[in-house]
Amino acid sequence: MSSNPHLVVDHVSMSFDTPRGSFNALDDVHLKIAKGEFVSLIGHSGCGKSTVLNVVAGLLRASRGGVVLNGQEVTEPGPERAVVFQNHSLFPWLTTYQNVELGVKQVFRGKKSRAEMRDWIEHNLAMVHMEHAMDKRPDEISGGMKQRVGIARALAMEPEVLLMDEPFGALDALTRAHLQDSLMEIHATLGNTVIMITHDVDEAVLLSDRIVMMTNGPAATIGEILTVDLERPRDRIALSDDPAYNSYRHSVLEFLYEKQRKVEDLGSHRKTSSKTSVSSEVA
Amino acid sequence: MKLLAESPSPTPQVVHYLGNLARAVGLPLVGVAVFLFLWSAAASRIDTSLGQFPGPVGVWEQSGNLYAEHVEQRQRADAFYERQDKRNAEKLAKNPDYIPKQRAYTGKPTFFDQIGTSLFTVMTGFLLATLIAVPLGIVIGLSQGLYAAFNPLIQLFKPVSPLAWLPLVTLVVSALYVTDDPLVPKSFLNSMFTVMLCSIWPTIVNTAVGVANVSQDYVNVSRVLRLGPLTHVFKVVLPSSIPMIFTGLRLSLSIAWMVLIAAEMLAQNPGLGKFVWDEFQNGSSDSLGRIMVAVLVIGAIGFLLDRGMLLLQRAVSWDKAVNLR
Numbered sequence: 001m002s003s004n005p006h007l008v009v010d011h012v013s014m015s016f017d018t019p020r021g022s023f024n025a026l027d028d029v030h031l032k033i034a035k036g037e038f039v040s041l042i043g044h045s046g047c048g049k050s051t052v053l054n055v056v057a058g059l060l061r062a063s064r065g066g067v068v069l070n071g072q073e074v075t076e077p078g079p080e081r082a083v084v085f086q087n088h089s090l091f092p093w094l095t096t097y098q099n100v101e102l103g104v105k106q107v108f109r110g111k112k113s114r115a116e117m118r119d120w121i122e123h124n125l126a127m128v129h130m131e132h133a134m135d136k137r138p139d140e141i142s143g144g145m146k147q148r149v150g151i152a153r154a155l156a157m158e159p160e161v162l163l164m165d166e167p168f169g170a171l172d173a174l175t176r177a178h179l180q181d182s183l184m185e186i187h188a189t190l191g192n193t194v195i196m197i198t199h200d201v202d203e204a205v206l207l208s209d210r211i212v213m214m215t216n217g218p219a220a221t222i223g224e225i226l227t228v229d230l231e232r233p234r235d236r237i238a239l240s241d242d243p244a245y246n247s248y249r250h251s252v253l254e255f256l257y258e259k260q261r262k263v264e265d266l267g268s269h270r271k272t273s274s275k276t277s278v279s280s281e282v283a
Numbered sequence: 284m285k286l287l288a289e290s291p292s293p294t295p296q297v298v299h300y301l302g303n304l305a306r307a308v309g310l311p312l313v314g315v316a317v318f319l320f321l322w323s324a325a326a327s328r329i330d331t332s333l334g335q336f337p338g339p340v341g342v343w344e345q346s347g348n349l350y351a352e353h354v355e356q357r358q359r360a361d362a363f364y365e366r367q368d369k370r371n372a373e374k375l376a377k378n379p380d381y382i383p384k385q386r387a388y389t390g391k392p393t394f395f396d397q398i399g400t401s402l403f404t405v406m407t408g409f410l411l412a413t414l415i416a417v418p419l420g421i422v423i424g425l426s427q428g429l430y431a432a433f434n435p436l437i438q439l440f441k442p443v444s445p446l447a448w449l450p451l452v453t454l455v456v457s458a459l460y461v462t463d464d465p466l467v468p469k470s471f472l473n474s475m476f477t478v479m480l481c482s483i484w485p486t487i488v489n490t491a492v493g494v495a496n497v498s499q500d501y502v503n504v505s506r507v508l509r510l511g512p513l514t515h516v517f518k519v520v521l522p523s524s525i526p527m528i529f530t531g532l533r534l535s536l537s538i539a540w541m542v543l544i545a546a547e548m549l550a551q552n553p554g555l556g557k558f559v560w561d562e563f564q565n566g567s568s569d570s571l572g573r574i575m576v577a578v579l580v581i582g583a584i585g586f587l588l589d590r591g592m593l594l595l596q597r598a599v600s601w602d603k604a605v606n607l608r
Contacts, residue, residue: 059503077506089500093522093601102518106508137601157508 006035006193007056007161011065014051025051027219028065031212035160036191040204042252043214043223044262049197050165052214056195057083057163069161079107082159086166088150090138096149097134100124103157124156125149127186144175148182155186164196168203176200177236180207188233201256205248206236213255216262223260226251337572342579345572353393360388394558394573398580401543401554404471405588408478409539416483416535417528420490421516424524430491441484445477445542449550452476470552474543477550481542485534493527494520522601529596536592540585555581 014026026048033039041049054060056067058077067074069081077083082103090099100121108117125131128148138146147167154162167183168176180203187194187207198204204211208228215223228248230239239245319339329336337345371383392400423429456472497520505519547556559577562570 057507059506076509077503078509079507081507083503083507085500085503087500089498089504091501091504091519091522093525102510103508106510 005032006037006070007033008068009033009052009056009065010068012052012055012062012067013064014048014055014060015063024219025217026055026062027221029221030065031222031225033193033195035193038187038194038196038207038209039212040208040210041195041197041212041214042199042201042204042256043220044216044256044260045199047214047217048220049214053083053163053165053195053197056161057081059083079103079157080159081161081163082154082157084147084150084154084162084164084167086169088138088143088146090146090149090153092138095135095137096125096130096141097121099138099149100153100156103153107157121156124152127155127189128152128182142175144171144179147171147179151179151183151186155190155192159192161193161195164194166197166199169199176203181236183207184232184234201249201252204252205230205245206234206239211248211252213252213260216260224251224255331571333566333571334568337575341572342575345569346576348569349394349573349576353395356390356393359390363388392553394577397553397555397558398584400471401547401556402584404474404547404552404554405478405536405539405543408475408543409482409536411475412479412483412535412539413486413532415479416486416531417490420487420528420531421494421520421524423487424491424494425516425520427495430495433491437484437487440480441488443481445481445546446549448477448480449473449546452480453550468553470550473550474546474552474554477546478539478543482535482539485538486528486531489527489531489534490524493524493531496527497523525600526596526602529592529600533589533592533596536588537585540581540588544581 009029009031012026012029013024015022015024017023029048029052031039041052043049051060055062056074058067058074058081061075074081090096091102094102101117104112104117104121108120112120122131122134125134128151130145130148130152133141133145133149138149141149147170151164151167168179171179184207196207205228211226211228212222213224213226214220226248230242230245230248323338323340326336326338326341367386371381371385374381375383423433453473456469456476460469460472501519501523505515510518543554544556544559546552547554548560549556551557551560555577559574562573562577
């Protein structure tokens, strides 16, 4: 890691005011991320992964500590920290093209001509293999396609940091694998810094340079950080037999299901079961 | 059997199609037929001071009469203008300095004229209400403080009957609209403002609720893109609340139409309401039939106005899942 880090999550603590007093969600989360690094955040539901991401995005202000990008403190959301939302959040009244265009116009106003913008939007849609559906509205395309467009919208803003909140969580396993491959390809080409929240152990190991494992809340913090030293480009089939890959998986599973085993009563288990079952199933 | 299966006959499809057609057209027809039967059965038993209550046949005859009267009035008007033009031309021929006088025909407005007046009044009142209500609703919906400030007022004025507004509107219009050469008649303004005051509320409330409930995800996207306040309103808030705005507009328009008839009746302002009142005061043996024609026409126009709004909504809104109800 360079001596002058690209992105610093600097001792971030977060507490929310609730009717029953203040709730301490995050406690002293400290993380330095190098340019072009792919970092995943993994942990059980409710451990504050999304809160960390929202603080980096600027959508939430930390109660203590802060986020510094290229030496500047993050105070508000902005296109240099583009977010890919879990439920894609495309505007249903705009076509695929127009959804991407909204961000592009905002970022490149005065810097690119009309024609250049069009080329750039088409280029980004082509990168996620969605150029055939430019004039379709979100309700006319599948969930995986919507998530592709969401990624294209984020990438088209030329972000320094790409923030992904469980981007593939709602997709079926096949679609998810396709999109993971696409994401690896894009990351290899563009070299953005990526922070991705995931519940999926395989996804974390396959994609990340480092896996940040979070302890259970309240007052969640970073439990362990695992550096995944696998050569890129990575191939999921070849890796499935790789002892190193399997030992990484094992470490994460051990953290999640032994060290940070979530003790829940049945009621709350039911609520979260849909989310946790994804990771345990795949694991 | 095998042969039959291999050459698929269109019969099942045709039967299915006819079945759908029967449901779509047949059932409403049955409903109408039952209604007509009950109506004529009941009408023959009701004797009023103006004679027997009109049945379907009597009402049908009266609608014919109303049309005939309309045609007759138009012919008289045409004849009047023809005579006037001729007279002016003659005077002009005798005296080139003569400035021709154009007088409007002053015949009694027919049923169809009254329909036109009512439609024009309701549309102007409704448009004015929309022009105020949608922007106001957006502003109120965007700010929780403004919502808290305006909500009690809206809840207070929303249930007020047009009959309560009407005297106030009439007096205020008389006081403020003082001109020798009125562009529009006072009675039109009275009706229009009453319509506006009564029909403005559902649009304000629904727009505000729609705007306040824009999905937090969309707001977050807007924040990440750093959209300016105006772009945020026009590109995110407004499209997102279009379905709610139209729900409000449809409620407003149907209220506007109901209010207008009442206002015209009470204030003797030209329109369908005045037609009904005049017929009631007239008290001839035809009056009840003619009022019944007006009732049916008022209903039909209200229905068509609502359908028109729905078509407009379908054309404007991204949400194509609006059901036709």
